[in-house]
Amino acid sequence: MGVRYLGAEVQRMEDPRLLAGHGRYVDDITMEGMLHAAFLRAPMAHAKIRSIDSSRATELLGVHRVITHADLGAKYSHRMNQLYPAPVIEQDKTQYPLAKDEVCYVGETVAVVVADSRAIAEDALALIEVDYEALPAVVNIRTALDDDAPLAHADLSSNLMGKMRSSFGDIEDSFEKADHVFSAAFMQHRGGCHSMETRGVIARDDPWGDGLTLWTSAQSPYLIRRALATWLDESEERVRVIAPDVGGGFGPKAGFYPEEIAISLAARIMKCPVKWIEDRREHFVSTTTQRDQHWDLEVACTAEGKILGLRGKVTHENGAYVPYGILLPNSSLTPLPGAYSIPAIDVSVDIVFTNTVPNSPVRGAGRPCGIYAVERMVQVVSRELGIDPAEVRRRNYVRSDQMPYETGAKLRGGAPCIYDSGDYEALLEKALDLSDYNSFKERQAAARAEGRYLGIGVSSCIEDTGMGPYEGTTVRVESSGKVAVRTGAASQGQGHHTMIAMIVAGNLGVKPEDILFESADTAKFSHGIGTIGSRVAANVGPSAHDAASQVREKALKLAAEVLEASEADLDIEDGLVRVNGAPDLSISLGELAVKLTPMSAMRVPTGFDPVLEATSFDGSSGAPIACGSNVAEVEVDPGTGEVKVLRYSVAHDCGVMINPMVVHGQIVGGVVHGIGNALFERMIYDDQGQPLTMNYGEYLLPLASEMPRVDVTHMETPSPLNSLGVKGAGEGGTIPAAAAIVAAIENALEEFSVEIDYYPVDPQYLTELIDKGKVQAAE
């Protein structure tokens, strides 16, 4: 056996190119004769379009065409496809690629200008005259279902998109038996994508050549290929979608966007390649975001703090259209009961339309919301009963001897949610150790003596990762001895190249540098699912491993024949098959590959399929459940409401780690995203649906200067659900973060009895709560 790379901190293979400035993101690609596009977008949240006059825009020097819905003709006059149809969608609304006669959120695509340059196309936007008739807009999810609420679309019967429910166990009995019932209501706000690379598309249409090709900054090229082909009513085989280097995705790049259709049609109409690069302002108004959920919950527990049941109601903001089915409300419910063994749960969700940008998952999808809700209720139990937050958790965890543990909830697709492996309590103890939890009270008292307010917060999570069905890999040895490895899984910075090269190289017996890695091009691999929900490692890992094993076996069998040796005596190292004990006897993988890809009239050795190649779709047989416990330590200035995160400790278990350095990066980046959600990121609309935060002065992202050092420790409990024992790691940092931060703030402000019912916790909101607490204390 050659060198094993699995579990080693291998420096990433993709880095030297990116560090030298030689990445190839969509906007870096240019083509002969390429034109540039800009979109005219709705300036009002809800309006009828009476007429569009683009004559002045068309006259501008350098403008080639202005395209509106009316210009597309009957063949292209329909709405976009629903990517995830579901029976609970009572009222389905998808967008037109270019608005027909009604716009339903600020930012909706109305027309596209094609010009010599992006700057000229943008100049022309100001010359298009659209006659709008303003309609009332609905923005607040708390009142969106009232009888007199304005409707998000003129032809809806109400703003209810649909209803969902997660219900198991005997909830009535749990609440009857309980010593205590506590309730809490809170709003959760999650922000947008804010990948540093905005979206972007190049389309080239060559009907007599290779068909329609799309380069797009996306997480799911195969989904886009199918959606686009379906929408165009053309064969998938004639549509090629390529995701080149992608500068971050985080969920919102996993969907299918109106611009992807509009730019394809523009290229078709103009008979030349057309490029569109989203600007940051467009990103704020047109890239899907996650936004608001309101939770109203009751928890039933014993006097000792053992939780017996959880019930309540959620209102979920869907935005103006349904591009993504019910993925978000669904993934908000799935994680209930979190890391705890809660026998009964009954929570229902109303999904409501508003006149805001449509909804999609952002890092973690609904999981951060579901986990936040559970963690808040655990916090309420801890506070009301005066039991230490860590101790309440210990009393409620699913124990390792209960694994596999079926919660009662259902995963997307209807399979039961089963926790496959893990030791949640041991993980908590690691996080507590790392954070010096036991000595916190002394730190807090010492700081208090100096007039400073310190607080600590604990949060635990589970994460269903690695959802199926597969993410395949092809491994092929070429005549040079280099190994071509192809997969459908697109990377947005997660280091797939390195991860897969490590697995294949170790298994096959070549150097990672000898792997030629290609991914995310629908013409180069038959099918892929998408880089979402921390699913790639737990699916592509096993398939890469299996494909490499098959190639190894085939190579050994062939080498045994050629070298006239027994297979058992052979080993592959650095691409060379050697006979143990006979150092001179060897043949390279390249030479073996040539024997299976001979010239004409030669023959392939009997008993062998042509080509030294194998494809595997081995994956995970269920959803491996990762878990984590986080401890946040904060300092709050009660005068200004400023929150500083002083320390942040993570104990995380994502099963066997393929490359611990990459896992560490995912966790730290994820935590910082979660801290951003907890403290900074707020996408605000006024009551007419006008977005008010449209640049990075108004919408705050976490900066290096405000972020703490994040300390991370791991456990590696293998998942029994795949051949490598891996679980996903992409979102486990984000999911528990907001709950830990919010609990820490409340802990710091205990003397003011602050109860936080909203995040992000900005200084203004926090000082209001502190003032309220002071008044109450005085009364």
Add this chain to the structure above:
Amino acid sequence: MADTRDIEVTVNGESHAANVETRTSLGDFLRHGLGLTGTHMGCEHGVCGACTVMVDGEAVRSCLMLAVQTNGHEVTTVEGLAEDDGTLSPLQEAFWKHHGLQCGFCTPGMLTSLTAFLRDNPDPSERDVREAISGNICRCTGYQGIVDAALDVAKTMQKGS
């Protein structure tokens, strides 16, 4: 007709004469005029720092500077940080070693900002480094690998001097 000017500018040691529109930003000129696409545009409103390049050695946001303003000046982009033979600079090496990048989109701006910063502040504290990149947004890494890389380079430079 668009308003244009002739400029002469040295980029990564190579001099270029070009006729540019007066409204063209330095970033757009580098990317689309010279094909140096290593410089990235993340926000185009001066906050994210992805577009940072060095003009006469000073870190500058190329989305906020016009190409015509560089007439007669020297610009260094991320493509100019490595040795001519492609050997990565110590800072680039340290980013690689400390996993200071994921998607790589903020990376060119981080590298140019920190190259200028470390030249002027060879012995920074962690706080100094965090302040130095507080105008560079990274959505992927949580900044830790970037900060570690900068501190590692500073330490090595201190030992070397």
